[in-house]
Amino acid sequence: MDKVRSRIQLLSLLTIFFIYRAISAIMYNDVPEFTLWFLISIVYSLSLIILYLAFRQREKR
Structure with missing residues (x-):
């Protein structure tokens, strides 16, 4: 399970990239691009x- 946990942590680094893209889009006043990257980061973070919660539940079994 440590391998899975480390992969989830690596995948969470992509969230930083998505937030960076959203911030750069808002700096250039590109509202559609900001909306796109913001929604992608929200959906990706929720997933x-x-x-993570599913693997924690599985780990308890």
Whole structure:
């Protein structure tokens, strides 16, 4: 399970990239691009949280 946990942590680093893209889009006043990257980061973060909780539940079994 440590391998899975480390992979989830690596995948969470992509969230930083998505937030960076959203910030750079808002700096250039590109609202559609900001909306796109912001929504991607929210959905991606939620899916990572669900994945982490599922593996924690499986680990308890």
